[in-house]
Amino acid sequence: MKGKFIVTITPPTPNGDLHLGHMSGPFLAADVLSRRLKQQGYDVLLVSYADDYQSYLPRKSKPLRRQPFEFARLVRDMMLNTMALADIDIDCFLQASDSDDYRQAAAHYVTRVADQVVLRTGKVFYCASCECYGYEGFGRGHCNWCGTSSDASQCEHCARMPDINQMPSMTCMSCQQPMVETSVEQYVWRVGENYPAVAQVHKNKPMRQCLSEYLDTALSDVSEVWPITRPGDAGLQLDQLAQQPLHTWFMGLAGYQACVSSYLREHPERGSFAHWWNDQTQLIHFLGFDCSYSHAIGYVAQQLNDPQGPPPGQFITNRFLKLNGDDFSTSRGHAVWIRDMAAHYPADAIRLYTALFAPETAVKNFVQADFDLWFSSFFTPLALAVDAAGHAVLDAGDVEADPFDSTEACYQRWCEHASISQFSMAGMADALCGISDLLLGRSAIQSPKNWLRWAEMAQALCPQLAAIIYSVRAQ
CATH class of the missing domain: 3.40.50.620 (HUPs)
Known part of the structure; x- marks a missing residue:
């Protein structure tokens, strides 16, 4: 290994x-x-x-x-x-x-950061009717950083940790009534003391732009604290934190x-x-x-x-x-x-389409009709071609790829996106669909070598289809 x-x-x-x-x-x-x-x-x-x-x-x-x-x-x-x-x-x-x-x-x-943890009195919202606190799942207000609807834990839109002191109101998600402001004693971690070292760790690491921009902003306040206990709420009780x-x-x-x-x-x-x-x-x-x-x-x-x-x-x-x-x-x-999709479509189809349209750097939208059209017009012909290609690989033995090596560009693009530093399953899927289009559209390049290249590219995305090529080859 x-x-x-x-x-x-x-x-x-x-x-x-x-x-x-x-x-x-x-x-x-x-x-x-x-x-x-x-x-x-x-x-x-x-x-x-x-x-x-x-x-x-x-x-x-x-x-x-x-x-x-x-x-x-x-x-x-x-x-x-x-x-x-x-x-x-x-x-x-x-x-x-x-x-x-x-x-x-x-x-x-908890032990490793204990010297940075202190007990403080902090603001929280509470619903007496439902007997629940608005730390996260039971309450919802608006993020003080971006203004969108959010709980008080982590904003789904901007990823910042909302400052509950800057949240003027909160609604109970059980009864939909306003919660009231109260206070609790809770343990907080002076996590901001670590921000300069955390920033240094990330300095030369590959990451997507949204995370890079987020860290530039989120690591700016070295006085920031992170409340790590939530009295009266869900969580793991430990003696170190007085239960x-x-x-x-x-x-x-x-x-x-x-x-x-x-x-x-x-x-x-x-x-x-x-x-x-x-x-x-x-x-x-x-x-x-x-x-x-x-x-x-x-x-x-x-x-x-x-x-x-x-x-x-x-x-x-x-x-x-x-x-x-x-x-x-x-x-x-x-x-x-x-589970419902898997009852009607092959796993490889679900995997490949999901990868192809993955929301890696931007929000994407799933429409069932679009998937159905892709499944019938692209995936089904591809799966049938793979079935046929498996036998062709077995029968033909080692045959050189087409002299123009038409699949090389797709393969190199796939290699780039399959690397750790540039990883993108959407990029891998796009390259796989590219070589699939070539093989489906040009019978002249449907050589065993090109189908084996296709199987290498498909193995992580469409393991069942790739196994057809590899299993027949093994025979």
Whole structure:
């Protein structure tokens, strides 16, 4: 093996199954890069976990008259089945609430930054009728940075951490009535003290423009504090913090570490935890742009205060996918569920189209009619050609590619987008569709060598179709 990579997917809230918005973001992209790295001979772990300590979970489970963690276990199983339907080849999808590794890792990072954590009295909104606080899932106001509708945790639009002191009002999401302002004692992390070092870490790292511009602004205030406990809300209770619930956004890096520890305990043939969680392993995080603060700032600051483990990794962000012009929403049920699509279309078709139109740097819109047209006019002929090409590869043996090497430009473009520094699954998909158009349109270049090149390019995006070429070749 050349080296080790841990690839992470931002943990989904287990308040409903995975939809196409999840897949178009970190889920498919992380799977595609993991498959590509394995193709190149690297040792790779792809990990994520169910975000059981997120306050959107009790907001969902309460009206269903279910206990939050009980409901989370059911949804996690649903998500695992959905990932299998989409050929998301994840190594570990941890149930956070059932994991001692998760608790221990969270306590570890609290200890690492303990000298920067203080107890302060802070403002919060509260609904007496529903007995809930407006830290995140139960309350909604407007972001003081960009003015859009937001909870008080992380703004989905600008990714900034709203200043609750600058939010004049908030609405309870359970009863839709105004919340009242109150105060609580909570632990805050003087995270801004780490901002100069965090900025230095990111200085020469490849990243998408939206993250680069965000960090230039978000790292400017070295006096910034991050409230890390939420009394009366969801979170993990630790003795170090006087049993105040540690909120889920602080615990993401702990969750990824717990995934690795848990997985390797069950799969010792892959090596020990120390063999993986060290400074020789590279981390690659896939995340929605709205998670930029926690991942690219908070977790980097945690790592800078921890002499153990991998160094800060690379952060690959995505924007949002809309459905018919409106945001995908699990809580509102406005979504195209992956399980429903997988009941009617091959996984490779869903993967390739989702990759091709992924909202990597800009918001994109999914329209079912557009997908149906693409499926009938492009994917179905391609799949039939692959079936036929498999037998041609077997029959023809080693035949040189066409003398004009018409596929080379597509292949080089694919190689660029398949690299870590320039990774783009949309670019990879576009290049794959380009070589597919060439092969479908020109029978003269449908040589075994070109179909094997096509299979190499398709392996991470359309693993089932690529396997047809490789399996016949192996015979």
